[in-house]
Amino acid sequence: MSYEVPALSKLIEHFERMPGIGRKTAQRMAFYVLSLPQEQSNEFSQAILEACKKIHRCKICQNITDCDVCTVCTDKSRDESVICVVEDATTMLAIEKTHEFNGLYHVLHGVISPIDSIGPEQLTIKELLYRLNGENVKEIIMATNPTVEGEMTAVYISKLLKPLGIKITRLAYGVPVGGELEYADSATLSRALFGRNEI
């Protein structure tokens, strides 16, 4: 005989569906929610609704935003001649955190992955092409993940953009800063060797 409380099981299930959350963590999270004062649990519930209602994609770069056009695209201080193409909004945030990039972004919302039956038409590639028509873009930086799918997507888009005569670059491969060469995998190490720079 099971002594489960349906309302609680349902909440646990919702948490369990999240990426990286197992049964035990989901349970702990649900009990945390139960322990909240009513006001806070209402706020939490409301925050989910609001985020899903208000947030959509930026008309230009497809980044998530609560306006028509996101704050990066409307920021006049940014260099409009460089576009960094990323897989998702989290990558964009990671690059923003470096404070080294002052251009614009284009968020693909995924990568080409035949195994998951995700083709180029499911990404925001046509929005990127449309963008390039109007804007005066000089360089496209392909910042997809260094995985097979990321690489494939970068190559696919590069080939599409070739005829436009825009310079297309890719993030450098190499050993991560602070890492130990001893533990670097051989693919990374050979790419680091290949891309060595004079000092």
Add this chain to the structure above:
Amino acid sequence: MSYEVPALSKLIEHFERMPGIGRKTAQRMAFYVLSLPQEQSNEFSQAILEACKKIHRCKICQNITDCDVCTVCTDKSRDESVICVVEDATTMLAIEKTHEFNGLYHVLHGVISPIDSIGPEQLTIKELLYRLNGENVKEIIMATNPTVEGEMTAVYISKLLKPLGIKITRLAYGVPVGGELEYADSATLSRALFGRNEI
């Protein structure tokens, strides 16, 4: 300049407040929620509200339930003469999973912890005492956590119950099954030695 979307930041904050959830996981969870179809995100939001509205404490054992009296307390097949005292509902679930205990429970909802200014009056100790008056209880198993606070709470409650003449037991201390003696801490090891059994 920050390019944060307020509705998203708010949602991330809510997730970040959860136990064991760091900034990155909270971010990933918020993005997961955004990626949900509207129907599912509504359901999720609703599940939080419902759980908080419907779930309260069982009148008898203080376990969480959506009825007046929880399903364990109403189950006539359980042995009413043994009560297992636990810190929280998750411990109860863990003990239930062993299928070795067929008595009733009493959930304290915490432990005595002067450092967090939690005294005995904040726990459900008076509900336990009230319960013992009516029911024909022969044994109380103290199953609080094997921590200083858990131990202290077990001792406190045992002293309170002594005059009632009920047998009070405590979970056995010892080395965990499947563990290696080499890595057992010395407190555990000495308790295991002290409590050794003839084979």
